[in-house]
Amino acid sequence: MSDTIQLRRYTPTQAALMQKRPSDLIQAVESTVDAMSAALMQSAAEFIIQGTTLLTSRLLPKQQAKKAVEHFDVDVMVDVVSADWAKWTTQTKEAFQRAYEAPRQQTSAAARLRVERLSLLQAAFGFTVQDLASVLGITRPQLYKWLDVAIDVKLQESSRVRMAAVERIAKEWMARSVAPLSSVSKEPLEAGGTAFTLMSAEAINDAAVIAAFDELAVKLQGQPKTRSQRLREAGFTRRVSARSLPSDE
Amino acid sequence: MAFGDDVAQRGWQTGSVLLPAMLPALAQHLTRPGQEPTQILEGDWLVVVSQTCDVVARKFEAEPLVEVLHCRTHGGKPRKQYRDLQSTRQLDFRPDRIAYPDLVLTAHAIADRYVIPRDVLIGHEPDAGRSLDAAASQKVLAWYALRAGRPSWPNAFCDRVKTVREALEAALDDLSDEVAEVRIGILEKDEELVAEEPYHVAIYFVVDEDVWNEGVELRQQINSAFNKFVAELDACDGVEVDQELSEVTPGNKFSWQDTKLTDLWDFANLSHRD
Numbered sequence: 050m051s052d053t054i055q056l057r058r059y060t061p062t063q064a065a066l067m068q069k070r071p072s073d074l075i076q077a078v079e080s081t082v083d084a085m086s087a088a089l090m091q092s093a094a095e096f097i098i099q100g101t102t103l104l105t106s107r108l109l110p111k112q113q114a115k116k117a118v119e120h121f122d123v124d125v126m127v128d129v130v131s132a133d134w135a136k137w138t139t140q141t142k143e144a145f146q147r148a149y150e151a152p153r154q155q156t157s158a159a160a161r162l163r164v165e166r167l168s169l170l171q172a173a174f175g176f177t178v179q180d181l182a183s184v185l186g187i188t189r190p191q192l193y194k195w196l197d198v199a200i201d202v203k204l205q206e207s208s209r210v211r212m213a214a215v216e217r218i219a220k221e222w223m224a225r226s227v228a229p230l231s232s233v234s235k236e237p238l239e240a241g242g243t244a245f246t247l248m249s250a251e252a253i254n255d256a257a258v259i260a261a262f263d264e265l266a267v268k269l270q271g272q273p274k275t276r277s278q279r280l281r282e283a284g285f286t287r288r289v290s291a292r293s294l295p296s297d298e
Numbered sequence: 299m300a301f302g303d304d305v306a307q308r309g310w311q312t313g314s315v316l317l318p319a320m321l322p323a324l325a326q327h328l329t330r331p332g333q334e335p336t337q338i339l340e341g342d343w344l345v346v347v348s349q350t351c352d353v354v355a356r357k358f359e360a361e362p363l364v365e366v367l368h369c370r371t372h373g374g375k376p377r378k379q380y381r382d383l384q385s386t387r388q389l390d391f392r393p394d395r396i397a398y399p400d401l402v403l404t405a406h407a408i409a410d411r412y413v414i415p416r417d418v419l420i421g422h423e424p425d426a427g428r429s430l431d432a433a434a435s436q437k438v439l440a441w442y443a444l445r446a447g448r449p450s451w452p453n454a455f456c457d458r459v460k461t462v463r464e465a466l467e468a469a470l471d472d473l474s475d476e477v478a479e480v481r482i483g484i485l486e487k488d489e490e491l492v493a494e495e496p497y498h499v500a501i502y503f504v505v506d507e508d509v510w511n512e513g514v515e516l517r518q519q520i521n522s523a524f525n526k527f528v529a530e531l532d533a534c535d536g537v538e539v540d541q542e543l544s545e546v547t548p549g550n551k552f553s554w555q556d557t558k559l560t561d562l563w564d565f566a567n568l569s570h571r572d
Contacts, residue, residue, distance in 0.1 A: 172517035172518035175548075189542070193529075199529065223514060227514060228511040228512065291383060294433045295433055297376045297382055297437075298375070
């Protein structure tokens with residue numbers, strides 16, 4: 050075994066405990082405390098009865114024997130045991146409550162700006178996260194990290210350059226259409242290929258992409274109306290949902 | 299004149315309020331077995347919550363009873379956890395924003411609901427000075443519909459998601475139903491999983507077709523909300539978001555099949571554990 054790697058061994062009980070959710074552990078202790086209190090009371094009562102019987106028969110006259118065991122204060126002993134566990138559960142609950150209520154992380158201005166820029170690209174293109182990741186030249190899990198405002202990601206120079214290039218062509222698309230590109234991004238182009246393949250290429254050819262956008266913007270306008278568009282044009286309206294009623298705040 | 303026509307002519311409908319003069323005749327119907335008679339105080343509203351079509355049903359025998367809701371005055375603003383259908387048990391709401399701009403009423407869906415004989419309505423008109431406005435009437439009916447129709451999510455799932463509830467609410471703050479709808483598919487939707495097993499979910503923000511096609515700014519807001527919502531839910535202990543399936547999608551591309559496999563996201567679904 051390597052000197053730098055420490056072998057960990059857990060007993061089955063320890064392993065089970067390690068996997069337990071903290072709330073389950075707290076609940077288990079709380080119910081044990083309740084069970085213990087009842088068990089202690091029972092044990093104490095039995096002790097008194099047994100003690101009285103023993104002393105009476107062996108050593109002392111009956112009255113003296115009974116008085117001796119009655120000095121054993123059951124309530125005090127129960128309180129001492131249950132108080133310690135109760136204190137632990139209270140303090141542990143409070144600690145976890147504070148942890149849950151704390152914001153995941155304070156967000157930085159850089160992270161917020163990064164996510165805002167990415168949201169605009171999502172809005173411009175309407176791509177799935179996978180497709181946008183391909184255009185940005187990164188993996189899907191990486192893009193999800195970039196989209197998480199709580200995570201401070203330091204973009205490499207190549208990623209910054211790529212993102213700037215994609216933002217440039219996003220502006221070109223938005224200048225030609227308010228609809229997102231996604232519905233026509235994989236349509237075959239007259240010059241061959243698709244807009245998506247052009248945008249996902251290792252090096253983005255701005256001129257080729259812009260020419261593709263010109264072609265696709267025209268195509269988009271010529272798309273047949275959807276069923277819901279035809280219904281609306283015929284005068285059908287939707288029911289207002291309850292959640293769209295004015296808020297009572 | 300048909301029974302129902304008489305009721306309709308007097309103006310009875312969803313949201314009508316019973317006059318104080320009617321209360322003595324109704325006392326026996328506002329009493330539950332083994333309990334003291336319900337006290338209807340001066341500022342309380344006893345509101346008709348049956349659907350209007352049932353209130354004015356032509357034949358008495360078709361609808362012999364009418365549902366009424368005992369609404370009490372709530373001092374102050376509507377409570378966050380009880381307003382806007384956040385809870386299916388208790389509702390704080392504004393009955394009439396124009397006539398009573400500062401009035402907030404509160405009621406429990408079942409404890410404050412009573413049924414009275416419909417023929418009581420024949421001898422009276424509704425309170426001319428008090429009634430629920432259209433929005434309030436719709437809200438109350440939607441509240442009952444939500445209680446009866448919401449999908450049942452596993453208790454273990456609700457307990458886990460409640461830890462990030464505030465963050466999820468914040469993510470959806472600016473998202474109106476008319477613009478986009480949040481839907482969730484829960485792989486283990488009928489199972490109470492143990493702590494070691496995560497729930498696997500897919501999230502969809504289904505966007506109104508017009509917004510999708512014509513509104514870049516709104517789309518950006520929706521994408522921003524989606525990113526926050528998914529990040530917070532995925533960070534939740536015991537819940538894993540399928541990032542490959544989850545997406546923002548236009549409504550005309552989200553099929554009937556897809557709606558059958560997913561539930562409408564509703565914070566009220568989490569409240570039943572309170």
